[in-house]
Amino acid sequence: MGIHTAEAIVLRRYPFRETSITLTCLTDQFGKLKGLVKGIRTVPNRYRSMMESLTINRIVFYDTHSSQLHLISQCDLLNPLAELQRDLSMACLAALCAELTDAVTPIGDPQPQLYYLLKQTLERLALGGADLTATRVHFVARLLRLVGFQPQLNECIGCGSRVEQSGFWSIGQGGLICPRCLHEDPNAEPASPSMLETLAALSDAAQPIAMEQSLACALQQRLDEFLRWRLERPLKSLIRGQGAGGEKILPTPHAPPARLLQSPGRARPTPLAPKHHLA
Numbered sequence: 001m002g003i004h005t006a007e008a009i010v011l012r013r014y015p016f017r018e019t020s021i022t023l024t025c026l027t028d029q030f031g032k033l034k035g036l037v038k039g040i041r042t043v044p045n046r047y048r049s050m051m052e053s054l055t056i057n058r059i060v061f062y063d064t065h066s067s068q069l070h071l072i073s074q075c076d077l078l079n080p081l082a083e084l085q086r087d088l089s090m091a092c093l094a095a096l097c098a099e100l101t102d103a104v105t106p107i108g109d110p111q112p113q114l115y116y117l118l119k120q121t122l123e124r125l126a127l128g129g130a131d132l133t134a135t136r137v138h139f140v141a142r143l144l145r146l147v148g149f150q151p152q153l154n155e156c157i158g159c160g161s162r163v164e165q166s167g168f169w170s171i172g173q174g175g176l177i178c179p180r181c182l183h184e185d186p187n188a189e190p191a192s193p194s195m196l197e198t199l200a201a202l203s204d205a206a207q208p209i210a211m212e213q214s215l216a217c218a219l220q221q222r223l224d225e226f227l228r229w230r231l232e233r234p235l236k237s238l239i240r241g242q243g244a245g246g247e248k249i250l251p252t253p254h255a256p257p258a259r260l261l262q263s264p265g266r267a268r269p270t271p272l273a274p275k276h277h278l279a
């Protein structure tokens with residue numbers, strides 16, 4: 001049994017028995033982990049954090065190696081990021097970031113870059129004044145790149161040929177197709193070079209890129225379509241964040257997580273750099 005200290009962002013949190021909680025968090029050094037915090041719902045709370053969703057904490061946990069549920073013995077609140085809840089659109093975006101991270105991240109696979117992407121995105125949002133669409137497309141594009149599931153941007157997913165200027169974006173095929181493969185999805189729309197270039201730049205960028213609002217909106221639509229196609233179950237925050245009439249609805253913290261499709265079909269794009277098989 002090892003004792004570890006880590007910085008952790010709470011992705012999900014559930015009440016457990018009378019006074020405890022179980023939670024899923026993303027840590028800086030140990031990847032995603034599930035934990036049990038005993039007695040945290042008693043008054044007074046002996047911990048220096050309530051481990052609320054979307055807060056940044058320092059935790060001490062016991063790694064038993066025999067269970068995926070680690071016992072968290074200490075938690076200190078580093079940043080409550082309370083500002084995220086002051087604006088509904090911002091709260092929805094923060095919830096989407098957490099849910100998507102949870103969906104694409106396996107348990108116990110350390111990815112510090114992923115941790116800092118989520119942390120910096122949430123902190124940037126909490127500061128206020130961030131362009132929400134630009135922040136969102138950067139987060140999604142960069143996250144997909146880091147986990148190796150980004151859409152292919154220069155090769156046809158039908159025949160593998162290089163696509164330079166005249167590609168089409170197929171929702172049904174999940175990415176770019178060449179003119180010769182257009183028969184596989186006649187509804188595919190021309191993909192503008194500027195959109196593809198920006199998407200490629202976002203995948204490598206440490207922070208959001210300034211861009212025209214129309215381009216940001218087009219990118220968001222393409223990435224949302226890609227996520228719907230790529231994920232086994234739709235993200236709750238993607239559905240609920242776009243209610244009828246455009247109203248924003250806060251996601252339920254108890255929604256089951258979406259998961260990446262386990263076995264992509266033949267026509268699905270091969271990740272450029274798959275890092276792990278996601279269960």
Ligand SMILES: [Zn+2]
Binds near residue numbers: 156158159160179
């Ligand atoms: Zn093709």
